[in-house]
Amino acid sequence: MANVVVGQSGGPSSVINNSLAGVYKRAKILGADKVYGMRYGIQGFLEERLVDLDEYLKDDRSFNLLRTTPSSFLGSCRYKLPDFEISDAVYKRIFQILAKYQIEAFIYIGGNDSMDTIRKLADYGQKIGSSVTFVGAPKTIDDDLMETDHTPGYGSAAKYIATTTKEVIRDMVVYEHKPSVFVMEIMGRNAGWLTAASALSRGDNCVGPDLIYLPEVNFDLANFRADVEKILKRKDCVLVAVSEGIHTADGTFIPELQGADLAVDSFGHKAMGGTAEVLCKFCEKEFGVKTRSLELSVMQRCGAHIASRTDAEEAFASGAAAVEAALRGQTGLMATLVRESNDPYVCSVSLADVHKISNAERKVPRSMINEAGNDVTDEFISYARPLIMGELQPIMKDGIPEHLVLD
Amino acid sequence: MANVVVGQSGGPSSVINNSLAGVYKRAKILGADKVYGMRYGIQGFLEERLVDLDEYLKDDRSFNLLRTTPSSFLGSCRYKLPDFEISDAVYKRIFQILAKYQIEAFIYIGGNDSMDTIRKLADYGQKIGSSVTFVGAPKTIDDDLMETDHTPGYGSAAKYIATTTKEVIRDMVVYEHKPSVFVMEIMGRNAGWLTAASALSRGDNCVGPDLIYLPEVNFDLANFRADVEKILKRKDCVLVAVSEGIHTADGTFIPELQGADLAVDSFGHKAMGGTAEVLCKFCEKEFGVKTRSLELSVMQRCGAHIASRTDAEEAFASGAAAVEAALRGQTGLMATLVRESNDPYVCSVSLADVHKISNAERKVPRSMINEAGNDVTDEFISYARPLIMGELQPIMKDGIPEHLVLD
Numbered sequence: 001m002a003n004v005v006v007g008q009s010g011g012p013s014s015v016i017n018n019s020l021a022g023v024y025k026r027a028k029i030l031g032a033d034k035v036y037g038m039r040y041g042i043q044g045f046l047e048e049r050l051v052d053l054d055e056y057l058k059d060d061r062s063f064n065l066l067r068t069t070p071s072s073f074l075g076s077c078r079y080k081l082p083d084f085e086i087s088d089a090v091y092k093r094i095f096q097i098l099a100k101y102q103i104e105a106f107i108y109i110g111g112n113d114s115m116d117t118i119r120k121l122a123d124y125g126q127k128i129g130s131s132v133t134f135v136g137a138p139k140t141i142d143d144d145l146m147e148t149d150h151t152p153g154y155g156s157a158a159k160y161i162a163t164t165t166k167e168v169i170r171d172m173v174v175y176e177h178k179p180s181v182f183v184m185e186i187m188g189r190n191a192g193w194l195t196a197a198s199a200l201s202r203g204d205n206c207v208g209p210d211l212i213y214l215p216e217v218n219f220d221l222a223n224f225r226a227d228v229e230k231i232l233k234r235k236d237c238v239l240v241a242v243s244e245g246i247h248t249a250d251g252t253f254i255p256e257l258q259g260a261d262l263a264v265d266s267f268g269h270k271a272m273g274g275t276a277e278v279l280c281k282f283c284e285k286e287f288g289v290k291t292r293s294l295e296l297s298v299m300q301r302c303g304a305h306i307a308s309r310t311d312a313e314e315a316f317a318s319g320a321a322a323v324e325a326a327l328r329g330q331t332g333l334m335a336t337l338v339r340e341s342n343d344p345y346v347c348s349v350s351l352a353d354v355h356k357i358s359n360a361e362r363k364v365p366r367s368m369i370n371e372a373g374n375d376v377t378d379e380f381i382s383y384a385r386p387l388i389m390g391e392l393q394p395i396m397k398d399g400i401p402e403h404l405v406l407d
Numbered sequence: 408m409a410n411v412v413v414g415q416s417g418g419p420s421s422v423i424n425n426s427l428a429g430v431y432k433r434a435k436i437l438g439a440d441k442v443y444g445m446r447y448g449i450q451g452f453l454e455e456r457l458v459d460l461d462e463y464l465k466d467d468r469s470f471n472l473l474r475t476t477p478s479s480f481l482g483s484c485r486y487k488l489p490d491f492e493i494s495d496a497v498y499k500r501i502f503q504i505l506a507k508y509q510i511e512a513f514i515y516i517g518g519n520d521s522m523d524t525i526r527k528l529a530d531y532g533q534k535i536g537s538s539v540t541f542v543g544a545p546k547t548i549d550d551d552l553m554e555t556d557h558t559p560g561y562g563s564a565a566k567y568i569a570t571t572t573k574e575v576i577r578d579m580v581v582y583e584h585k586p587s588v589f590v591m592e593i594m595g596r597n598a599g600w601l602t603a604a605s606a607l608s609r610g611d612n613c614v615g616p617d618l619i620y621l622p623e624v625n626f627d628l629a630n631f632r633a634d635v636e637k638i639l640k641r642k643d644c645v646l647v648a649v650s651e652g653i654h655t656a657d658g659t660f661i662p663e664l665q666g667a668d669l670a671v672d673s674f675g676h677k678a679m680g681g682t683a684e685v686l687c688k689f690c691e692k693e694f695g696v697k698t699r700s701l702e703l704s705v706m707q708r709c710g711a712h713i714a715s716r717t718d719a720e721e722a723f724a725s726g727a728a729a730v731e732a733a734l735r736g737q738t739g740l741m742a743t744l745v746r747e748s749n750d751p752y753v754c755s756v757s758l759a760d761v762h763k764i765s766n767a768e769r770k771v772p773r774s775m776i777n778e779a780g781n782d783v784t785d786e787f788i789s790y791a792r793p794l795i796m797g798e799l800q801p802i803m804k805d806g807i808p809e810h811l812v813l814d
Binding site for chain 1: 447451612
């Protein structure tokens with residue numbers, strides 16, 4: 001059998017290397033000769049920077065380390081292929097390299113933009129009558145890919161966010177009679193899935209965030225003020241979870257808000273902070289309370305030490321399914337996750353046409369957001385809870401997680 | 408035997424409840440009748456808000472949950488007792504309550520300020536000839552208490568910081584040829600122990616932060632610029648770890664720096680961010696690179712899901728030692744940790760006069776900081792490594808850690 005190449009593209013996640021592990025393992029089982037990894041995605045591929053994964057995954061220990069190492073083992077890129085009808089030089093180069101290395105199947109692990117790459121390569125391949133197949137394996141913490149119930153990477157980010165939210169709440173409530181507002185800023189420009197995951201902190205021993213704002217509902221500063229005021233009347237500490245991408249009805253993001261001296265220091269200077277910071281300054285000014293802004297930043301997408309086992313296994317399975325389809329001769333597809341049932345949670349892997357996926361975004365449906373637009377509904381909890389179940393324990397050395405690193 | 412009361416004071420940590428568990432367990436073994444917990448430290452004690460810990464720690468599960476729950480189970484306060492030579496009303500009230508509840512031993516878990524409370528109460532008790540004993544159990548993530556090799560709470564915060572640093576570095580290096588500077592801001596106003604812990608991320612598969620700045624060495628912006636420039640010449644991504652408390656020779660903190668248009672937006676407005684944010688803006692301006700500021704914020708002190716087992720056990724042991732001393736009739740002391748040997752790491756518990764501890768701070772010695780003042784030395788690594796060893800696994804439910812919560 002011939003060779004396979006696999007690449008990782010777009011932003012990292014805690015389980016993206018599980019998808020890589022799934023591609024490698026299944027390709028080997030199916031008899032692939034070489035499984036090449038491309039350094040830094042298609043960008044490195046164009047420079048023929050291919051590594052033979054056999055060299056890095058010689059034993060079980062390496063393989064297990066790969067599975068518990070966050071962020072793209074092979075490196076990543078943000079490279080957009082031109083439209084081949086306009087310029088096909090880069091396509092010719094790609095197919096030359098594919099031929100040179102006798103590659104039959106090309107797997108790309110990534111999100112919307114990476115699926116755009118798969119779509120274009122598959123279409124071009126069909127146009128020139130190539131037998132090389134192109135299949136995508138889904139990856140994004142944002143959970144915003146179409147045609148799949150959810151996306152590998154989301155469950156682990158959601159577990160990190162839920163765990164951190166719960167711990168922050170324990171921290172927040174230690175003092176009595178000290179009114180305060182904490183605003184936690186979570187990733188998500190257009191889709192609120194990650195921010196919604198803060199609600200998974202709720203349970204017998206945690207009330208969760210008091211207010212949750214997603215970009216799917218227009219943000220209104222007067223409503224926000226009223227929401228916070230109401231909660232400050234009944235408890236000392238308010239925790240607000242916001243997506244970085246929340247915006248007003250006219251599309252203005254929070255750090256761009258100017259009206260009503262929203263965020264000015266004592267010299268009248270406008271603040272330059274992020275969403276959480278600006279909302280904190282607003283609350284300080286309006287309520288005279290202590291505030292704290294928290295940004296979960298890149299930690300939410302690389303916190304593999306608290307990765308979801310469910311997520312890791314689904315990442316592995318979808319990588320495996322992608323390469324299996326490609327070696328079967330299918331092209332222009334992405335592996336998808338299909339929820340067969342929720343209780344018990346059963347999820348299978350399928351395939352969907354990548355044309356329906358690339359350059360589209362799946363948002364949190366209105367039914368998963370409460371009427372007031374300041375919290376999620378039980379429908380969201382039922383959807384998301386199974387995805388954070390189980391732990392993928394890191395391999396520890398010298399008190400910290402070990403990682404598999406390429407160079 | 409008579410009763411014991413225990414309180415928690417000051418900022419939270421991931422293992423402060425291990426100290427509480429140690430006090431409770433040893434007091435019971437030594438035959439104490441009631442072990443009362445005071446809600447919200449001495450402030451709650453003054454309102455007679457005492458809980459009988461037997462009611463909350465009925466079984467092994469509750470006890471184990473207490474040990475894996477971050478932040479003060481009993482609540483905390485920041486309450487400074489007046490000097491009793493000036494005003495002794497509050498002392499009279501305290502000793503009335505002690506008598507009413509037949510309390511023989513008073514244990515306070517906390518940092519410098521809490522030890523000031525122990526010192527004053529012990530001194531007052533001796534002055535009035537009371538038999539009640541007052542002993543402190545050390546707690547602070549800052550590791551800045553005198554008379555002890557290190558402080559319970561530090562090891563877990565250090566483990567969180569080292570783990571997060573390593574994961575962030577994996578995240579940072581995924582793209583090639585995209586020069587960037589990440590600045591990670593870590594707690595520590597006057598002592599750099601926590602920031603130094605970012606260096607524990609170093610090992611076979613992680614280079615660790617490129618630059619580390621502690622408040623023990625005066626910060627110089629020109630030197631910082633030269634340091635970053637030098638590293639940007641040889642690698643794409645620079646990770647800088649800074650203590651929130653770094654300052655220039657004249658005592659100016661970074662967010663207060665004004666000179667040389669340090670941090671201005673395109674409208675000429677001064678930034679209002681924290682230390683990391685201001686240094687990021689500086690690097691953007693000086694080097695034209697992408698930057699990202701990361702604040703580990705309260706997460707570093709409540710991230711119990713990655714607590715150090717060594718730290719948790721030492722917290723337990725020091726709580727136990729404190730109550731044992733108090734029940735033996737000793738007063739005005741704090742339990743301390745004594746490093747017997749480093750390889751193998753052996754640590755015992757002792758006691759020290761609280762007068763030598765209260766209101767003093769232990770800083771990182773110059774020998775643990777490199778000559779250039781932009782990194783730590785091996786001496787620091789040898790000191791800190793044993794403190795982050797082992798994991799205290801959280802008890803998981805519904806995909807997130809369970810906590811024991813009082814109300």
